[in-house]
Amino acid sequence: MVQIRILVNCALPYANGPLHIGHIAGAYLGADVFVRYNRLIGNEVLYVSGSDEYGTPITVRAEKEGRSPKEIADIYYEEHLRTFENLNINFDIFMRTTWPEHSENAQEFFLKLLNEGYIEKGTMIAPFCRKIGRFMPDRYIEGTCPYCHYPKARGDQCDNCGRTLDPQDLIDPKCILSGETPEFRETEHFFLRLDLLEEKLKSWISTKTYWKPNVLAYTQNFISGGLKKRPITRDIDWGVRIPLDGYDTKRIYVWFEALIGYITGAREYSKRIGNPDLWKEYYFDPEVRNYYFIGKDNIPFHALIWPAMLMGYGGFNLPYDIPANEYLTFKGQQFSKSRGIGYSVDDLLKAVPADYLRYYVASILPETGDSDFSLEELVSTVNSDLIDKYGNLVYRIVSFIDKYGLTLDPVDVNGDEEFQYARRSFESWLDDLSGVHVKRALSRWLDLAIYANGFFNRSEPWKTVKNDRQKLNHDLYLSLKITEFLTVMAYPYIPSSAIKIWDILGIPFSIDSSYSHLYEMHGFSVHRGSIPFEKIDLEAVSSKLNN
RNA sequence: GGGGAUGUAGCUCAGCUAGGCAGAGCGCCUGGCUCAUAACCAGGUGGUCGUCGGUUCAAACCCGGCCAUCCCCA
Numbered sequence A: 001m002v003q004i005r006i007l008v009n010c011a012l013p014y015a016n017g018p019l020h021i022g023h024i025a026g027a028y029l030g031a032d033v034f035v036r037y038n039r040l041i042g043n044e045v046l047y048v049s050g051s052d053e054y055g056t057p058i059t060v061r062a063e064k065e066g067r068s069p070k071e072i073a074d075i076y077y078e079e080h081l082r083t084f085e086n087l088n089i090n091f092d093i094f095m096r097t098t099w100p101e102h103s104e105n106a107q108e109f110f111l112k113l114l115n116e117g118y119i120e121k122g123t124m125i126a127p128f129c130r131k132i133g134r135f136m137p138d139r140y141i142e143g144t145c146p147y148c149h150y151p152k153a154r155g156d157q158c159d160n161c162g163r164t165l166d167p168q169d170l171i172d173p174k175c176i177l178s179g180e181t182p183e184f185r186e187t188e189h190f191f192l193r194l195d196l197l198e199e200k201l202k203s204w205i206s207t208k209t210y211w212k213p214n215v216l217a218y219t220q221n222f223i224s225g226g227l228k229k230r231p232i233t234r235d236i237d238w239g240v241r242i243p244l245d246g247y248d249t250k251r252i253y254v255w256f257e258a259l260i261g262y263i264t265g266a267r268e269y270s271k272r273i274g275n276p277d278l279w280k281e282y283y284f285d286p287e288v289r290n291y292y293f294i295g296k297d298n299i300p301f302h303a304l305i306w307p308a309m310l311m312g313y314g315g316f317n318l319p320y321d322i323p324a325n326e327y328l329t330f331k332g333q334q335f336s337k338s339r340g341i342g343y344s345v346d347d348l349l350k351a352v353p354a355d356y357l358r359y360y361v362a363s364i365l366p367e368t369g370d371s372d373f374s375l376e377e378l379v380s381t382v383n384s385d386l387i388d389k390y391g392n393l394v395y396r397i398v399s400f401i402d403k404y405g406l407t408l409d410p411v412d413v414n415g416d417e418e419f420q421y422a423r424r425s426f427e428s429w430l431d432d433l434s435g436v437h438v439k440r441a442l443s444r445w446l447d448l449a450i451y452a453n454g455f456f457n458r459s460e461p462w463k464t465v466k467n468d469r470q471k472l473n474h475d476l477y478l479s480l481k482i483t484e485f486l487t488v489m490a491y492p493y494i495p496s497s498a499i500k501i502w503d504i505l506g507i508p509f510s511i512d513s514s515y516s517h518l519y520e521m522h523g524f525s526v527h528r529g530s531i532p533f534e535k536i537d538l539e540a541v542s543s544k545l546n547n
Numbered sequence B: 001g002g003g004g005a006u007g008u009a010g011c012u013c014a015g016c017u018a019g020g021c022a023g024a025g026c027g028c029c030u031g032g033c034u035c036a037u038a039a040c041c042a043g044g045u046g047g048u049c050g051u052c053g054g055u056u057c058a059a060a061c062c063c064g065g066c067c068a069u070c071c072c073c074a
Helices: A021-040 A056-065 A069-086 A100-115 A194-205 A213-224 A254-259 A261-272 A278-284 A296-313 A345-351 A354-363 A375-403 A417-434 A438-459 A461-467 A469-490 A495-505 A511-516 A538-546
Strands: A005-010 A044-051 A093-096 A119-129 A141-144 A171-175 A183-192 A289-293 A328-330 A371-373
Touching: A005 A021, A005 A261, A005 A278, A021 A044, A021 A289, A021 A328, A021 A345, A021 A354, A021 A371, A021 A417, A021 A438, A021 A511, A044 A069, A044 A261, A044 A278, A056 A069, A069 A093, A069 A345, A093 A261, A100 A119, A100 A183, A100 A254, A100 A261, A100 A296, A119 A171, A183 A296, A194 A213, A194 A296, A213 A296, A254 A261, A254 A296, A261 A278, A345 A354, A345 A538, A354 A375, A354 A438, A354 A495, A371 A375, A375 A438, A375 A469, A375 A495, A375 A538, A417 A438, A417 A469, A438 A461, A438 A469, A461 A469, A469 A495, A469 A511, A495 A511
Parallel strands: A005 A044, A005 A289, A044 A093, A328 A371
Antiparallel strands: A119 A183, A141 A171
C-alpha cells in the first residue's frame, strides 16, 4: 500500500463539564481507532483536537459558581486532557481556543473573509438590559415559552418543550441578572455571507456520494432550503476580539472561531516539533484527505459552514469525509451529567480498564443509528467476547505449548484454508476501516476469533501431541499465526492489551511494524505468564461506580 | 412548526444502497471436548421485521399515512 498523509480532526469538546461516554462514542473513539489503523498500515497522520473555551454557557456557569470563565475553562481543559490520556486517546495536539495564537489565527481568518467580501456588516435586533447597560446574550433572558407556556424558558431554547427560541418570542421576558424587562434594540454585527457560497457548496456536496447517508441527507436538505447570512459576532465579552476599531464590546461568536481551532492546532503542533510549515502540507496539498470526526449534532457546522469558510478564504483542503456518528444513549435517553443520566468517562474508568471500555463502546458504536449503553452489556460483552473468545484463545494456545514444553518450527501455511480464511478476514477488516466502518471491522475480528477457536478444537492437538508431532507443529503454528492476525486487528481498539499479548506470543518484531511482516513465516517464542485479561463482575463494577 | 435519523429474536445490534427462503453475538436448552479464565466446540430454542395502507409474481427492504424515541434548525 502506498503511504499517504491524512489529517484527522475531532470536534473540540466544550470546556463546560466532564466528558461522558456519549461524547466518546460520538466522535473520539472512532477517530482514535481510525488513526491507529492508519498508522499501523504506514500512513502518516496528523491528529488534532482541542478545547472549545469561549461562549455563553461557560460564562453562565462561571457566574453561577462565582468564578471567572477562564477558571472554568482551565478546570475542564485539564480534566479533558487527563480523561483522554486515561482512555488512551492520544491526540498529537489538544489545543485551546483561549490561546493567544488562536485569537491571532481567528482574527486573520476573519479579516481575510472580510476583504474577500464573505463577511459584511449588518444589524440585528437583540435584548438590551437598561439596568446593566449592555446587550445580553439570549441565554440571559428568561420568560414564558410561547408554545408550551413553560414559565422558565430561556431566550435561546425552552427546556420544557425543547423548541429553539428567539428572546423576542418570549412572553414577559426578563433579564436573569437584573430582573428587568429587556428592550429590543438594533445592534451592529458582522455576518457570514453563506448565501454567496451556496452554489459552490451545492456542487461540492454533489461529489460526496461516499458520505454516510445521514450526513448527506441532512446536508442536502439543509442547503435546499437556501442558505442565509449568519451573524458571527455577539455583544459579549468572553470571546475572540474583533480585529477592527470600535468594536470593544463585541466578540467573534464561538462557533465561527472554534472551527478555526483545527488549523490553530495543526499550526501549533508544527511549531512544537520544529517544522513550522508542516501544517500547510495537510491543509494545502490536495492529495491529503481531511477527516472530521463529530457527533450528529455538529453536522451543519462541518458539512456546510466550515467548508464555506474554507472556500471563502481560498486554497484550503475541504473536508474529505465527515463520518458523523449518531448518539449513544443510556436507557434510551441522551447522556447528561447535569441531569444525572449515564456515567462520565472518569467514573467508568474507576471501575473498568480503559481497553475494556474502548472495546465495549467500539462494539456498539452508533455508526448507523443511536445505540444504547448499559453496564450489564458492558460486563457481558467484555467477558464473553473480548476475554472468553480472544483472551482465552491466546491463553489456551500458549498454555498448551508451555505445558508440553514445545518449541515450534516455522512452517509454510500459506496454502492452508485456515490461513487464507484469516487473510480474507484481515483484508475485509482493512476495507472496513479504510471506509471508517469501525464497528463492522470489529465484528470481523470477533468472527475470526470464533473461527480460530473452532480450528483449535478441530485440530485436536491433545491427540496429535501423542501420535503426530509433525501435524501438531503445523496446527499449533497455524493457530499462532491466526492469533497474530487477531492481535494486529485488535491493536487499534485495545492498544495496551494488544501490546501485552504481542509480547506473550513472542513475535520477533514490533506490533507497529507488523503490517509489512504479516504474511511472512517466523518463529514464536511464547511465554505463558498470567492470564491476559481479568474478567469483570457486575456487582464489583457497580459498587466502584457508586462510591 | 420544518427537517435528519432510529424502531428487526428475551437483550445489544447486522441486513435495506440494487426487492428473491429473516441473520450474528449474548442469554437459554442438549451433546461433545480437556489445552484454557465455569473456558471452548457442535447442534438446538427463539421474530406479526413499530403500525396501517399502497406498488409488485414477490416487500424487513420501494411509496404514503400514523405512533414512539434521539438529534438539528427557524
